Amino acid sequence: MKGRLGKFGIAFLALALALGLTGAGFAHWSDDVQIEGTVEMGSLTLAFDYVEPPSCQEYYRDPATGALVEGEWLGKEVGDCDAWFDDYMEDVHSGKRGYKTLYIAITNAYPQYIVHTTFKLHNIGTIALDITEYIITGEKRDSTGAVVYDLLWYDPDGDYIGSLYEDVNGNGVVDAGDLEVINLEITNALPYQIDPCKTNKEEIDMEFKQDAEECHTYTIHVSVVAIQWNKA
Secondary structure (H helix, E strand, O other), X not given: OHHHHXXXXXXXXXXHHHHHHHOOOOOOOOOOOOOOOOOOOOOOOEEEEOOXXXXXXXXXXXXXXXXXXXXXXXXXXXXXXEEEEEEEEEOOOOOOEEEEEEEEXXXXXXXXXXXXXXXXXXXXXXXXXXEEEEEEEEEEEOOOOOEEEEEEEEOOOOOOEEEEEEOOOOOOOOOOOOEEEEEEEEOOOOOEEEOOOOEEEEEEEXXXXXXXXXXXXEEEEEEEEEEEOOOO
């Protein structure tokens, strides 16, 4: 029995060596497959419109009727408003341009002086988006341009019908001692959708309160937050 097993082992070894020399045995077949392609990511980019600048119009509230009247109050023709975009931006995918921030400056405001500002938002990216939030800040400056107070936005209901307060206490929170100087309303309800390449007109109304001071400038900064639109 031992001799027969020895002969069998020698024969098996010889077969293995022969298969190895021919490349026919104990080898795993393998190959490489290459897949080539380009994946392009979309861009979510909301901007203030590059082509059409913002505009502001003056009104006052008639004390007798409460109605809005275009222009300035007789004997109070001292107010001045200006609006502009800043913080240039460009979408890397679409090549379209725009701005990040809207500024509105009002000088020599008086009680019941009203400023109506219009502007356009533009989806310069490649993805549909939802506008979800406005961020409103600002400051009050004296005739030399020095900041007297920061302005704090207060909107407890979250409907963008609220007020701006002078931060008299300097603590960044609206509390006792801070002065309410501007009622501000953004007329466009949130959220709402803007498709790529589309624009949407926005409106902001500001009415100055009793504590507003002449010979000062109130500058309002507005920026907007957007997320990717989800039809669900």
